[in-house]
Amino acid sequence: DILSNEIANISKKIDSINNPNKKLEKNVNNNFPVHNLINLIKLKLESGINVNNEIQLLQNFYFSEEKSAYLEKLQILSNKNFIGLNKLNKNFDKKSSEYLNDYYLNNNKNSFIKYLSNVVIIQPNFNGEIEDETVRLLARARIKLYEKDLENALKNLLLINDSEIYFKQWINQANHYIEFKKTLNKLFK
Numbered sequence: 001d002i003l004s005n006e007i008a009n010i011s012k013k014i015d016s017i018n019n020p021n022k023k024l025e026k027n028v029n030n031n032f033p034v035h036n037l038i039n040l041i042k043l044k045l046e047s048g049i050n051v052n053n054e055i056q057l058l059q060n061f062y063f064s065e066e067k068s069a070y071l072e073k074l075q076i077l078s079n080k081n082f083i084g085l086n087k088l089n090k091n092f093d094k095k096s097s098e099y100l101n102d103y104y105l106n107n108n109k110n111s112f113i114k115y116l117s118n119v120v121i122i123q124p125n126f127n128g129e130i131e132d133e134t135v136r137l138l139a140r141a142r143i144k145l146y147e148k149d150l151e152n153a154l155k156n157l158l159l160i161n162d163s164e165i166y167f168k169q170w171i172n173q174a175n176h177y178i179e180f181k182k183t184l185n186k187l188f189k
Contacts, residue, residue: 034061038188045180046148048084063187070187077180083173085148091170092145096138099166103134134160150174 041054055071055078063071083091130136137156144153154174157163164171 034058034188038184041184042181045082045177046085048082048087050081051078058187067187070183073183074180074187077176077183080176082176082180085177088150088170088173088177089145091173092142092167095167095170096142099160099163100135100138102166151178154178 037054037057041051044051044054052075055074058071058074130139137160141153141156141160144150144156154171157167157171
């Protein structure tokens with residue numbers, strides 16, 4: 001049984017060499033389905049846990065010449081640390097508070113509010129009707145972030161003035177996550 005599975009795997013590899021346009025060849029015996037490995041990579045990435053070992057395991061599967069470039073890119077991306085979605089959410093909330101504090105101070109000439117800013121930290125309230133466009137964009141970005149839709153969260157955030165200054169590290173982490181997920185998805189199209 002094991003020998004027949006190995007023969008089938010070798011036959012598929014030879015066939016794929018003769019036909020380079022084929023997609024990813026999966027392990028015939030399905031003892032270790034590749035989708036389980038992909039799910040593990042996604043979970044670890046979302047948790048901020050290193051995925052180098054799992055990316056190394058992907059090398060045990062046969063990929064066409066075209067797909068091997070994506071595997072190499074994943075190896076490079078896995079060497080950069082991603083903090084995880086929970087920390088990314090907390091970082092977003094902290095930076096949002098800092099941004100709104102400065103935003104309201106700069107847009108408000110009231111000396112009482114300036115005095116209060118030394119004592120009170122502004123926490124965004126994203127519930128209910130939001131009239132201010134900047135706060136609305138920040139709220140949309142936060143909603144998309146909590147939905148794990150970092151691409152749209154980032155798009156909304158980048159529409160805000162000076163977001164690159166306040167959210168620089170957050171933007172870098174979000175871009176890394178987005179790039180990793182897109183590359184992983186391209187590997188298995």
